[in-house]
Amino acid sequence: MSKNTKSQHQEVNRSHFFILHDMEKALLHYLQTFLTERRKGLFNKALANRTRHFTVVTEDVYQLHNTSAVMRSCDVFGIQDLHVIEAKLGKRVDREIAMGAQKWVDIHRHHNTKNCLTELKKQGYAIAATTPHGQAIELKDFDVRQKTAFVFGTETQGVSAETLQQADLCVKIPMYGFTESLNISVSAAIILQDIVSRMHQSDISWGLSDRECGEIAMRWTKANIKGVDQIIERYHQNNNDL
Numbered sequence: 001m002s003k004n005t006k007s008q009h010q011e012v013n014r015s016h017f018f019i020l021h022d023m024e025k026a027l028l029h030y031l032q033t034f035l036t037e038r039r040k041g042l043f044n045k046a047l048a049n050r051t052r053h054f055t056v057v058t059e060d061v062y063q064l065h066n067t068s069a070v071m072r073s074c075d076v077f078g079i080q081d082l083h084v085i086e087a088k089l090g091k092r093v094d095r096e097i098a099m100g101a102q103k104w105v106d107i108h109r110h111h112n113t114k115n116c117l118t119e120l121k122k123q124g125y126a127i128a129a130t131t132p133h134g135q136a137i138e139l140k141d142f143d144v145r146q147k148t149a150f151v152f153g154t155e156t157q158g159v160s161a162e163t164l165q166q167a168d169l170c171v172k173i174p175m176y177g178f179t180e181s182l183n184i185s186v187s188a189a190i191i192l193q194d195i196v197s198r199m200h201q202s203d204i205s206w207g208l209s210d211r212e213c214g215e216i217a218m219r220w221t222k223a224n225i226k227g228v229d230q231i232i233e234r235y236h237q238n239n240n241d242l
Contacts, residue, residue: 024214024218025214027218027232027235028214028217028218028221030235031218031221031222031225031228031231031232032221034225034231035221035224035225039224043217043220043221046078046104047208047213047216047217048207049078049200050078050080050207050208050213050216051078051079051080051196051199051206051207051208052080052081052208052212053147053148053199053204053206054079054147054148054149054150054192054195054196054199055079055080055081055082055083055120055125055148055149055150056070056074056079056081056082056083056149056150056152056188056192057082057083057084057085057116057117057120057149057150057151057152058070058082058083058084058085058151058152058184059085059113059151059152059153059154059159059160059163060085060086060153060154060160061152061153061154061155061184063155065185066155066183066184066185067084069185069188070082070152070184070185070188071102071105071107073185073188073189073192074105074188074192075104075105076189076192077189077192077193077196078196079105079192079196080105080106080208080212080216081105081106081108082105082106082107082108083108083109083110083116083120083149084107084108084109084110085110085111085112085113085116086109086110086111103220103223103224104220106216113160113162113163113166114162114166117149117151117162117163117166118166120149121166124147125147125148125149126146126147126148126149126168126169127148127149127151127163127166127167127168127169128142128148128149128150128151128167128168128169128170128171129151129153129159129163129164129167129169129170129171130150130151130152130153130158130159130170130171130172130173130187130191131153131158131159131164131170131171131172132172132173132175132180132181133158133172134164134170135170136170136171136172137169137170137171137172138171138172138173138174139171139172139173139174139190139191139194139195140174140194142169142171142195144195144198144199144202144204145202145204148195150171150188150191150192151163151167152184152187152188153184154184155183155184158181171191173187173190173191
C-alpha cells in the first residue's frame with residue numbers, strides 16, 4: 001500500500017464519527033449543523049492525523065510566549081496533549097502567540113515535575129529529556145516506535161535534575177556552530193517535525209481511538225459555536241418534549 005493510499009484509508013476510517021453513546025452522537029450531529037462543511041472537513045482531516053503516541057512536556061519555561069509557541073507546534077504536527085509544569089512560574093497561555101491553538105490542543109497543568117513524569121510513565125510513556133549534554137542520543141537515532149513524552153526545560157538551564165533522574169533517555173539535536181543551545185520553541189518544532197514525519201512513514205498504530213476522536217470532536221465543535229450552552233439547553237428541552 002502506498003503512503004498516499006495508507007493516509008487516505010486512515011482518514012476515511014476516521015471521518016465517520018466514532019463510538020459515542022447514541023445521545024452523544026445525536027447531539028454532536030445536531031451541533032455540527034451549525035458548522036460549515038469546510039470546518040467539518042478540517043476537523044476530519046485533523047483528527048485523522050492526531051496522535052497521543054508522542055506528547056510534549058514544558059518544564060518551568062520562563063518566557064510565556066515560548067510555551068505558547070510550543071503549543072502551536074503541537075497543533076501543527078498533530079500532537080494532541082501538552083503538559084505544562086508550573087512548579088515555580090504559574091502562568092497562563094499567551095493566546096495571541098498561540099493563535100487559537102489552545103482550542104485544539106489539550107493542556108494538562110502540573111505543579112511539580114515528579115508527579116507529572118510519574119503519571120506519564122503510568123500511561124506507558126518513556127521519558128525523553130531534551131538536552132545537548134551527557135549521554136544524549138542524536139535525534140536521528142531515536143526509535144519512533146517507542147511511545148514517548150519529550151521534556152523541554154527552561155531557556156537558561158534546560159531540564160531539571162528531577163527530569164534527568166527520571167528520564168529513560170536523553171535526546172539532542174545535532175549542532176555544528178558555536179552556539180550550544182536553541183530556543184525551546186525552535187527545538188520543539190525541529191524535534192516534532194522529525195519524529196512525526198518518521199512516525200507517519202512507519203507501520204506502528206499511532207492514531208487516536210474512535211472514542212478519543214469522538215470526545216475531541218465534541219470539544220472542538222462546542223468551542224466553535226457561539227452561544228453553544230444555550231443551543232444545547234434548547235436541544236435538550238426540545239427532545240424532552242418529544
